Amino acid sequence: MSRGATPEGGAVGALRRLWRRVAEPSLVRRGTGWTLLVFFLIWAALLGFEYARNLRNLAEAPSLTQYGDALLLALDELDDPSQAGAVMAATERWTAIRRTQNERLRGIVLYELRDLRGARVYASEGWAQAASSPDRTERYWRYDRTSAHWRLQILNPRRTESAFLRYNAGFILPYLLVAFPFVLLAVWLTVRASLRPLQQLARRIEARPADELNAVGVPARYRELKPLVQALDTLLARLRGTVARERAFVQDAAHEIRTPLAVINAQAHVLAQARDPAARTQAEAELNQAVARTSHLARQLLDLATLDRAGPSCRSRVDLAHWLRTQLGPAARTAMQDGRELSLEAPDTLPREIDLGALESVVQNLVDNALRHGAPGSRIAVMLRAEGDALTLEVRDDGPGIEAARHDSVFERFHRGSEPRASGAGLGLAIVRQAASRLGGGVEIVEGLRGRGVGFRVRMEAAATIAP
Template sequence: MTRTMTDPRTPHSAWTRLTEPTLVRRSVVSVVLAFVLVWAVLLGYIFITYKHTITNDPGLQKYGDALLVSLQDLTDPAHAAAAIASTETWTYIRRRQSGIFPGKTLHALSDAAGNPVFASPELKTLNLPPRQPQAVGVITEASAQGSVYRIYTGHNARWALQVFEPKRTDAAFLAYNGRFILPYLLLAMPFVLVPVWLSVRNGLKPLQQLASRIARRNTDDLQPVGFNARHRELKPLEQSLDTLLARMRQKVERERAFVQDAAHEIRTPLAVITAQAHVMARSQIEEERTQAQAHMEQAIARTSHLAQQLLDLAALDEAQRPAPRDLDVAQWLRAALAQAVPQAMARQIELSLDAPDTLPTRLDLPALESIVHNLIDNAVRYTTAGGNVAVGLRQDGALLHLVVQDDGPGIPFTERSRVFERFYRGLGHAANGSGLGLAIVRQAALRMGGQVQIGEGLSGQGVGFFVGIPLPHSA
C-alpha cells in the first residue's frame, strides 16, 4: 500500500491558502466596506439635498418667471410664439447635452383674454389638465402616459404661461449620482488600501516573530518565552504565555515529584513482600513461615491501601467533577462513622458524634467521602489506645462545618504547615501511613470550594481538623 504525499504547491493547497482567513484580508475588506458606506452616505446626502432644493428653491419657478419677464415687452402674438418656440428648442438641446434630465420641457402660452398663442405639439397627445386659476404661482404635478410632469403656471398683464417639465424619478436620480460618485471613490481607494495593507502587515510582524519563536521551541521546553515585546499590545500576550508556561512547569514538576514519591513508597512494601516470600519458600521452620506470611499480608495491605489512595488523589485532581447529589449528610455521616467502630473498639477508642438528626443538602459525595474517611481513619490510627475521637457536624448559613478532633499525641506546631503535603509523614508516630490522607482531604475540600484548617484537639490535647464547605443556594 503506497501513500501519496501532498505537494504544498498543488492547486488545492494554493486554493486553501487563498481562502484561509487572514487579518490582513480582514482589514482590507473592512476598508472596502468603509468605502461602500461612504458612497452610500454621500449618495443619501445628495438625495436629501436634492429633495430640499426642489421643495424650497424650485428652479422651474425661476425659469417660468424669467420667461414671463422676457415676454412682457412683446405685443405681437407671433413674436411671442416665436420666442417661446425658440426657447423650447434651446432648452431641449441643453437637456439632451447634459444627459441628466429626461424628456422635453413643454410650453403653453395664451394672451390675457385666454386666446391660445403657442402650444407644444406634444401637449395634444399628453392630455394634461388645463391651467387652474388657483394654481397660479404654485408648482403642481400631474401624470400623463406613465410620466410625471411638474407644472408652472404664471401670468402678467399681457400673457399667461404654463411650463410642463418632466420630473426625474428618485431611482433615476440615485442611479445617475451613484455612477457619478463611484469613479472618485475608486480613484481614492488604492491610495487608502495600500497604506492600510502595509501597516497591518508591518504591525503583524512582531506577532509572527513570536509565533515563530514558539514554534521552534522543543516540546519539553517550558521556560519563559523570552521575547521581550516592545509593543504595548503584545506585552499582555507575552505575560500570559509566560504565566501559562510557569503553571505548566510547576505542574510537571509536581507530577514528577509525585511519581518519584509514589515509586519510593511502593518500593518498600514490594521489597518486604519479596523478602517474606523468599523466607516462606526456603525456611523449614513453621514459626518462621507463619511470621513471614503475616508480614507479607501486612505489606500487601499497605500496598493496596497506598494504591487506593493514589487513585483517590488522581480522581480528585481531574478537572471533570461528578454532579452533586441530594443526600442527608447527618444520616450519611452516622453510617460512615459506624464503619470505623470495629477499628476503634479494637484499640479501645471512644467515638462520638455531635450532629443534628437530619441535614439534607446537595453535595459532591465522592469528595465528601474522601474527607470523612481519611480524617476518621487518621484520628483512630494515631490516637493512643483508650483515647477519644469526636466528630461534629453543623450548618451555619450557607456553610457546612465538619470537625474531627482527638486527644492523641497531636502534631507539633513546627510540622502543621506541612501535614497537607503529599507523602509527608510527621516524626514520632508509631502508626504506619502513606502520607497521602491529609493531602487527599485538602484536595477534596478545594474541589468542593471549601477549605480545611488544623487546630486544637480535645481538652487541649491532640489535634483537630476543621473543614468548611459552601452549600449551594438550593440547599
C-alpha cells in the same frame, strides 16, 4: 508512469491543495473582506446623503425657483407678446434638447406665459391636461410667479425615488471601483507589515527545544505584542511549576514506595525460608502490613493524581446525610473494635448537588487520619451542617493533636508528624486540601474535643436541590 498515476489525478490533487490553501482562514483575506465591507458602507453612506439632499429638493425645488426667476427676469425686458412667445418657444426647445442629453432627467418641462390681463401668450403642448391633472402635485414641481409684465408658470417633472437611487448608485460606484485597488494594496501592505513581528515571534518559539520552558525572552517592542508575550511567559511559568511539582511528587512517591516494597521483599524471603511456625506467622503479619501500606499509598497517589487533573467537577444529586452515614459505617466498626467512639451530628436529610468523589476523599482521609493517631478509649466526632449553598464538615478528636508550629506544614505532601504512632505516608491532609479546593472551599485546623486533640473544618459549596 506508474499504473493509476494520470495527469488528471495530478491536476485534481493540485486543485485540491489549492482549494485547501484558499479555504484556510487568512488574516490578509480577512482584511480584504473588511475593506470591501467599508467600501460598501461608504457607497451606501454617499447614496444616503444624496437621497437626503434629493428629499430636500423635492420639498423646496430651489433650482427650479432660480431658473424660473432668471427666465422671468429676461422676459421682463420684452413688452411685445409675439416676441415673448417666440422666446418661450425657443426656451422650450432648448430645455427639451438638454433633457434628452442628460439621462438623469426624464419627461418634458411645460410652460405657460400670460400677460397681466390674463391673456395667454404661450402654452406648451399638453399644458392644459397636465395643469388640470389631479395628481399634478405628485408628478410635477410647480413654478408660478408674476413680474412687471408677465405671469410665468412652469411644470417640471419630478424624479421618482427609485429612479434617483438607480442613477446615483451607478454614478458613485465607478469612483469607488477606481479607488478600491489602491486602498486594497495599502491595506495588504499594512497587514503584511503588521504581521511580520508576529511571524518572527512564531519562528523563535518554533525553534525552541521541546523541553525548553523558560520565558520566551523576546523583547516586545510593539504594544499589541506585549499581552501575547506576557501570556506566553505566564503559561510557561505555570508549566515550569507543574513540571517541578510532578518531578518532586514522583521522586517522593518513589522514595515512599521503596520502603514497603523492600519490606515485602524481605518478609517474602523470610516466609519462604522460615521453618519455625512463629517466625512464619510474624513474617506473614509483617508482609500483610507492608502490602496494606503499599495499597494505601497507591490509592492516595491515585487520589492526588485525580484531584490534580484539570477539568470541571462532576456533580451528583444525593442525600448527603444518608450518604455520610453510609460512608462512616466501616470506620465506626473499626473504632468499636479498638474501643473508641465515632459519632455523627447531621440533619436527617440533606439533599444537595456536589462532587461526591472529592467529598469522599475528604471524609475518608480525615476519619482515617483520626483513627490512625487516636488511642484506645478516644473519641471522634463528625459534624455536617448546611447554610444555604455552603456546607461545613468538621472532624474532631481528642488524640495527641498537632503542635501549633506545624499547622502550616501539615497540609504539605509527604509531611509526617513527630508522633510515634504515625504510620501513613503524609498524603492524607494534602489530599483533603486539594479536594476541598476542588469543592470550591478550603480546610482549616480548629480545636479538638475536651480541650485535647485536633479538629479539621472543611467549607465547601453545594447547590441545594429538592429531595425526591
